[in-house]
Amino acid sequence: MEKKQYSVEAIESGTVIDHIPAGQGLAILRQFKLLHPGNAVTVGFNLPSRSHGSKDIIKISGIHLDEQASNRLALFAPEATVNVIEQFKVVEKRHLRLPDTISEVFRCPNPNCASHGEPVKSRFYVKSAGGQTKLKCHYCEKTYSREFVTEA
Amino acid sequence: MPNPLYRQNVISISDLTTPQLELLLHTALDLKARPRSDLLAGRLIGSCFFEPSTRTRLSFETAVQRLGGKVIGFSDGASTSAKKGETLADTARIISSYTDAIIQRHPKDGAARVLAEFSSVPVINAGDGTNQHPSQTLLDLVTIYETQGTLSNLKIAMCGDLKYGRTVHSLAQALKRWHCEFAFVSPPSLAMPTYITEELDEAGCRYQVMSSLEEAIEWADILYMTRVQRERFDEQEFAKIQGKFNLHASMLGNAKDNLRILHPLPRVDEIHPDVDSTPYAYYFQQATNGVYARMAILSLILNEEV
Numbered sequence: 001m002e003k004k005q006y007s008v009e010a011i012e013s014g015t016v017i018d019h020i021p022a023g024q025g026l027a028i029l030r031q032f033k034l035l036h037p038g039n040a041v042t043v044g045f046n047l048p049s050r051s052h053g054s055k056d057i058i059k060i061s062g063i064h065l066d067e068q069a070s071n072r073l074a075l076f077a078p079e080a081t082v083n084v085i086e087q088f089k090v091v092e093k094r095h096l097r098l099p100d101t102i103s104e105v106f107r108c109p110n111p112n113c114a115s116h117g118e119p120v121k122s123r124f125y126v127k128s129a130g131g132q133t134k135l136k137c138h139y140c141e142k143t144y145s146r147e148f149v150t151e152a
Numbered sequence: 153m154p155n156p157l158y159r160q161n162v163i164s165i166s167d168l169t170t171p172q173l174e175l176l177l178h179t180a181l182d183l184k185a186r187p188r189s190d191l192l193a194g195r196l197i198g199s200c201f202f203e204p205s206t207r208t209r210l211s212f213e214t215a216v217q218r219l220g221g222k223v224i225g226f227s228d229g230a231s232t233s234a235k236k237g238e239t240l241a242d243t244a245r246i247i248s249s250y251t252d253a254i255i256q257r258h259p260k261d262g263a264a265r266v267l268a269e270f271s272s273v274p275v276i277n278a279g280d281g282t283n284q285h286p287s288q289t290l291l292d293l294v295t296i297y298e299t300q301g302t303l304s305n306l307k308i309a310m311c312g313d314l315k316y317g318r319t320v321h322s323l324a325q326a327l328k329r330w331h332c333e334f335a336f337v338s339p340p341s342l343a344m345p346t347y348i349t350e351e352l353d354e355a356g357c358r359y360q361v362m363s364s365l366e367e368a369i370e371w372a373d374i375l376y377m378t379r380v381q382r383e384r385f386d387e388q389e390f391a392k393i394q395g396k397f398n399l400h401a402s403m404l405g406n407a408k409d410n411l412r413i414l415h416p417l418p419r420v421d422e423i424h425p426d427v428d429s430t431p432y433a434y435y436f437q438q439a440t441n442g443v444y445a446r447m448a449i450l451s452l453i454l455n456e457e458v
Contacts, residue, residue: 110280118271119241129350137185139262141164141283143347 008010009042014061016090017073017084022046024076025056031105031150032072039063071099073128075133075146100132101125104137106149113140126151157452161268161275164284165322170329173293178304179449179458180294180441191451191458192221198251200243201278202229202258207417207439212255214288215446224251229258235291244270255455256280274453282318288416289322291445295438296374299412303330309368311337312378312397312422314344319347319416323443325375328352334359337368339393342380365397370406375399375432377415379422401426414438 020028025043028034035041040061049055065073070082074096084092103123108115114123115137123138133146168176197216201209209227210316214455216223222431226232234243240263249256256267257278264277264284279285297303308327310320314336324334324344328351335343336359343361352359362368369375380397398411398421415423415435427433451458 110261112259112261114240114258114262114266114280118239118266120266137262139265140281141166142261 004113009059010088011040011061011085012088014039014059014063014085017058017060017077018053018081018083019049019056020056020058020077020080021041021052022049022054025058027150028056028076029058031076032069034058034060034063036060036063037131039120054066056073063129067094067133068099070094072102072105074098075102075150088112095136098128101138102135108140108142109144109148110137110140110142113142116141154456155452156458157449158258158454158456159274160450160453161264161271162275162286162453163264163268163275163277165286165289165326165359168286173290173326174330176448176452177294177297177444179452180290181298183201183447183451184441184444185220186450187209189218189220191447191455192216193251194217195221195454196250197221197223197225197450198255199223199225199227200247200254201227202232202234202256202263204217205257207442208257208287209437211279211442212276212446214443215450218443219447219450221252221450222351224256230316231291236455240266241270244275245269245272248272253450255377266439276449277347279318282316284322284393285318286322287442287446287449288319289326291438292319292323292376292414293326293440294441295412295414295434296447297443298433300373300410303332304329305330305333306373307371308332308374308376309335309337309362309372310344310376310378311365311368311399313342313344313380314338316381316384317378320376321345323349323376325351328355328357331357333357333372335362335364335368336360337365337397339380339385339397341389342384356370365399366403367376369403369411370408373408373410373412375411375413377413377419377422378434379418379420390438391450398422398424399427400424401430404430404432407432 042059044057046054082094083090104121124135127134134143135149138144169405213223244267253274254275255278258280261283263280268275287382411432413432
């Protein structure tokens with residue numbers, strides 16, 4: 001029998017974010033604050049992918065993302081899948097759906113937005129048009145490309 | 153039946169439904185035809201202007217007093233605790249404990265929505281940075297309806313600074329609900345932003361860019377003029393466009409009878425005084441309508457029935 005060789009070590013319990021477009025893995029780790037102390041995180045970059053040529057993959061031990069948190073990932077990696085792992089097995093495979101709103105993750109890039117310096121959580125309305133994802137700030141009502149918000 | 157605006161905030165035109173906008177519009181016209189001095193009797197309104205805006209402030213304060221209410225407040229944030237670093241959240245908690253409604257003008261985009269989240273009384277946005285000025289849009293709608301008898305399927309030409317002009321953005325966003333058609337006349341560097349034209353596309357509204365003001369005058373039912381600010385250009389660039397977007401009475405020969413010229417004021421030289429005496433000029437009546445539009449907002453948010 002052929003021995004299956006994993007590029008990234010399997011985890012017993014936790015979350016595997018698979019099929020991340022190559023190059024987006026680090027951005028996802030950083031933006032979604034997935035590096036929790038005490039939870040082992042394994043990342044693979046530019047791994048071979050049958051559907052996309054290459055992909056990134058993130059495995060987080062001991063953490064389960066809820067559906068809302070999973071859908072936030074769709075901003076960066078709409079084709080990624082979030083796999084819930086128990087006893088080394090995939091017990092749930094979630095395909096992502098772009099959320100209607102996204103809160104707390106990003107700061108509004110408008111320096112004149114009143115949300116800065118006030119006890120409010122950032123909030124954006126997510127719109128997808130012509131293959132582009134745009135975010136509209138709940139407070140200042142300005143609309144930005146996804147890249148502009150996530151890199152701000 | 154209580155009106156749908158009772159105890160509501162008025163923060164952004166995009167928050168208001170079309171029936172709510174129509175209710176505001178007709179209430180403004182009713183108050184103009186049949187003045188009422190009792191609708192704010194016994195009410196105290198906070199007029200919080202964190203930046204100076206004399207015309208808007210006086211218009212709101214006139215509206216409150218004409219309805220029998222009283223006003224407290226300030227006309228410049230420099231004399232308030234905001235200068236000491238107080239958050240809008242705390243300002244909202246305090247002022248809403250004194251008053252029945254708050255009218256706020258603020259230099260920050262989104263300030264009205266932040267204030268409203270911490271206020272226990274309704275908040276009216278009297279301009280937040282470059283974002284929204286819904287009472288200005290309402291008075292524009294009142295004026296357009298008053299002069300044309302409808303808001304539907306009108307030809308609206310907008311001229312001047314369409315890039316930074318908050319009034320033209322909000323007005324286009326409002327009028328798209330009634331399937332108006334638009335013509336934009338501006339220097340290329342001050343063109344209408346794409347997020348507005350995308351919204352018009354989504355709403356199925358037609359729009360075009362026109363190169364000359366004369367062409368727009370012949371085409372339009374409403375010509376909405378705004379000021380091109382000299383400081384947005386270097387001297388050489390300004391020399392190329394100087395006068396190109398200025399309106400004179402002699403240019404109105406081919407205008408339709410129903411054409412009305414609007415301007416949010418103050419004007420400088422984009423409308424020559426010789427236009428004032430033509431039947432097309434309507435900007436001073438438009439400013440007067442500001443009081444009725446604001447009376448309508450105040451009356452509806454503070455009375456279950458008007």
